[in-house]
Amino acid sequence: EDKVVQSPLSLVVHEGDTVTLNCSYEVTNFRSLLWYKQEKKAPTFLFMLTSSGIEKKSGRLSSILDKKELFSILNITATQTGDSAVYLCAVEGYSTLTFGKGTMLLVSP
Amino acid sequence: DAGITQSPRHKVTETGTPVTLRCHQTENHRYMYWYRQDPGHGLRLIHYSYGVKDTDKGEVSDGYSVSRSKTEDFLLTLESATSSQTSVYFCAISSDRFSSYEQYFGPGTRLTVT
Numbered sequence: 276e277d278k279v280v281q282s283p284l285s286l287v288v289h290e291g292d293t294v295t296l297n298c299s300y301e302v303t304n305f306r307s308l309l310w311y312k313q314e315k316k317a318p319t320f321l322f323m324l325t326s327s328g329i330e331k332k333s334g335r336l337s338s339i340l341d342k343k344e345l346f347s348i349l350n351i352t353a354t355q356t357g358d359s360a361v362y363l364c365a366v367e368g369y370s371t372l373t374f375g376k377g378t379m380l381l382v383s384p
Numbered sequence: 385d386a387g388i389t390q391s392p393r394h395k396v397t398e399t400g401t402p403v404t405l406r407c408h409q410t411e412n413h414r415y416m417y418w419y420r421q422d423p424g425h426g427l428r429l430i431h432y433s434y435g436v437k438d439t440d441k442g443e444v445s446d447g448y449s450v451s452r453s454k455t456e457d458f459l460l461t462l463e464s465a466t467s468s469q470t471s472v473y474f475c476a477i478s479s480d481r482f483s484s485y486e487q488y489f490g491p492g493t494r495l496t497v498t
Contacts, residue, residue, distance in 0.1 A: 317490060317492055318489050363427065371429070373429075374428065376426040377426055
């Protein structure tokens with residue numbers, strides 16, 4: 276059975292801090308790993324990762340995949356209150372897409 | 385925002401009644417998905433479609449059926465709703481399977497089964 280585990284489950288930081296969110300996985304026939312941000316509505320796409328060691332970057336957010344150790348991290352630098360959300364990791368297998376339970380991030384002013 | 389709408393947005397129904405949720409897209413995307421999201425479980429795939437009349441099961445398909453008679457519409461049916469199907473249901477679309485950059489989620493339907 277495919278499995279995706281995110282840590283920590285929740286996190287509170289101060290504005291300006293840097294945070295690292297973790298996603299480890301076990302999946303048959305790995306195809307890709309995806310990160311989403313979910314505020315009080317539908318998830319919105321952040322990154323798709325397919326190759327090890329290649330950092331994807333968008334503004335203050337970046338992510339990298341390690342296919343040997345089966346994990347990914349999502350970094351957010353200089354956090355802002357608008358970064359408060361649940362961050363979801365999902366892994367695509369041959370015919371499946373499995374989500375983790377998410378990390379709830381709260382950025383306090 | 386991608387052209388995805390879900391109806392109804394909220395529904396309360398009684399145990400044992402049939403319920404149909406509708407997902408409508410205006411993007412002409414090939415793939416459509418139904419997920420449910422529950423506290424402690426995250427998002428789980430129920431069914432997906434890769435074309436008109438082409439569907440497949442996801443992780444939690446028991447108790448659900450789907451139909452896609454037109455590219456733009458993907459229906460999720462609970463034949464006989466149970467309290468365990470109380471959840472928020474999201475529809476998503478993509479031009480390619482799962483890992484497309486263009487997987488967009490609809491606004492969600494909150495279903496309560498009493």
